[in-house]
Amino acid sequence: MPDFTTDRVAFTHREILRVFSGVALAMLMAAMDQTVVATALPTMGADLGSLENLPWVVTAYMLASTATTPIYGKLSDLYGRKRILQIAIWLFLAGSLLCALAQSMVQLIVFRGLQGLGGGGLMALAFTIIGDVVAPRERGRYQGYIGGVFALASVAGPLLGGLFTEKLSWHWIFLINLPIGAAALVMTNRALGRLPTGIARPRIDYLGAALLMGAVTSLLFVVSRGGTMVSWTSPTVLGLGAFGVALLVAFVWHERRVAEPILPLPLFRIPVFTVATPVVAVSAMTLFAGIVFLPLHLQLVLGTGATASGLLLLPLVFGMTFGAVGGGRLIARSGRYKIFPIVGLGLAVAMYLVLGLAGSVAGNPLWSTLVLVPLGVGLGLVMPVMTVAVQNAVDRRDLGAATASVGFFRSLGGSAGVALFGAVLTWDVSRRLSAAGLPDLNPRDVLEHGTSVLATLPPVARGAALNAFAGAFETLFVLAAALGLVSLVMTLFLEELPLRSAKPAEE
Structure with a gap:
């Protein structure tokens, strides 16, 4: 089997930082785009006159990015990381520009799909490229930094989305990607020149x-x-x-x-890969319970505004960043990784139980900090560690496919989690509204249009509806704790292999 063509010379610390800066910038662009768009969706629907098709703006991106993630990983193994990453950046920028110029909802949905084709590569290749230049024992530190970038994007996105939509127009949430993407292209063009260039005669499946x-x-x-x-x-x-x-x-x-399979099935014979991928999928479900539904809980039940709810989530972001970066440093120092997701998932389970039993604490800044910081630390300890474990366990020629597979299962878990929690929330609210004598109030209308729907109700009915939503959100957080416990039990079966100290180019 032809091997990678590369100079096999180790990267210096300065070169590693240059590589990391380029891929982190590309990943920030993709991660923030998803949360920025969510904030501007109602304005887009009103402007383009098609509120009923609004969910497809999110779905088109999600379908395209998730479906192409493992394909990008394999293509980068065949053709080299630099070429494939830059293709992904160009696709993302082309989709962004076309989205900004869209004149109808159909055009916006199609162009979001094009943007998603690029976004799938940005998310998958960032972790893979770090695996190319950093030894497995040191890898957790840099993977943790990327996890921190993702956590930052989760809260910065809604804040910027609200600012652009209110002060400028929704078109700017796509146009802002152009200078960021141009900078990422320039940085990666110089920094990634020494990465593996692929195999001699690639065969595409x-x-x-x-x-x-x-x-x-x-x-x-x-x-x-x-x-x-x-x-x-x-x-x-x-x-x-x-x-x-x-x-x-x-x-x-x-x-x-x-x-040359797109997803090499022998990967599933590797015990670490077999355990890590379902752990990542279920952990992503618990992660999205916080990122997606905590802001909804704050806005619908506690009456905070969009900007205030974003600020109240800052402790979660700080916790995730601290967990991802701190966990990576501890892995580099100790050479062990299994203990960190176990501790992290234990923290997440405990904090979700607190929210499930007393969800109103999230509205108090002090109690919110005491609950959301440990929750964020726990969630931040899981994803980067699993990526490091998988990269350490697989053969170097399958590094791209294996790393992209982890991203693929993370995207699948996140999508399934949002759907599951949304269905549970709708069902539980409907049940509680019927018991309170409000069977005609549609929970989906409230979730889509916010508190404006509740404002039209008489005071007594509004209070009953708020109580129904509060109880349903507590059910949702208990479900997140249960899923976190499932993920914790699966992590106990994760095999801990010695982390290699040699860099890939030195092996």
Whole structure:
């Protein structure tokens, strides 16, 4: 099998920092874009006159980015990281510019899909490139920094989105990507020149890529839209679900028979990979319970504004950054990694239980800090560690595919988590509203349009509705704690291999 062509000379610390700066900037652009857009969605729908199709602005990006994540990983193994990352940046920038120029909702949805094609590569390749230049024992430190970038984007995005939408226009949330992307292109063009350039005669598994994209797109549509836009028992959902499963079976059958599979199935024979990927998926579900639904809880139940809710989430971001960066440094110092996700998930479970039993503490700045900082630390200790564990366990020629697979399962878990928590929240609120004598109030209207719907109710009915939402959010946080416990139990089976001290170029 042809191997990578590279000069095999180790990177200096200065070169590593230059590489890290370029990929971190590209990842910040992609991570922040998702949260920026969410804030501006109502304004986009009103401006383009198509509120009913608004969810597709998010869904189009999610489907494209998730389906292409493992493909980017394999292509970077075949053609080299620099070329594939820069293609992803160009696609993302082209999609951003077209989104800013969109004149209709259909155009915006299509261009968001194009933007997602680039976004999937930015998220996947950032972790892979760090794995190319840093020894596994030191890798956790840099993976932690990237985790901190993601945490920062989770709160900075909504704040910037609200600022651009209110002071300028929603078009600027896409235009701001152009200077950031241009800087990322310049930095990566210089910094990534010495990365592996790929194999001599790459063979692309086009059929495998098509089968995987079709399967993931079909199943993600079912998970994200089923029960909300389309009934679970509708022919569309049932048909797409069956079609997605059939494509997935065909993909597995095909991947066992090709020389360069998109997702190498032998990876699933590696115990660390087999445990880490479901842990990442379930942990991502618990992560999104905080990032997506805590702001909703603050705005709907406690009556805080969009900006105030973003500020109240800063302790969560600080905690995630501290957990990711601090955990990476401790891994580099100790050479051990298994203990950190165990401790992190234990913290997350405990703090979600506190929110589930007394969710109103999130509205008090002092109590919010005491709960959300440990929650963030716990969540920050999980994702980067699992990436380090997988990269340390796989062969170097599969580094891109393995790292992208971790990102793929993280995206799947996040999407499934948002859908699951949304369905549970809607069901529980409906049940509580019926018990309170308000069966005609649709929870989805409140979730989509905010407190303006509740403001039209009489005071007594408004109080009953707020109590229903408060109780449902507490149920949601208890569910997040239960999922965190499941992830914790799975982590106990993670094999801890000695972290290699040699850099990839020295091996």
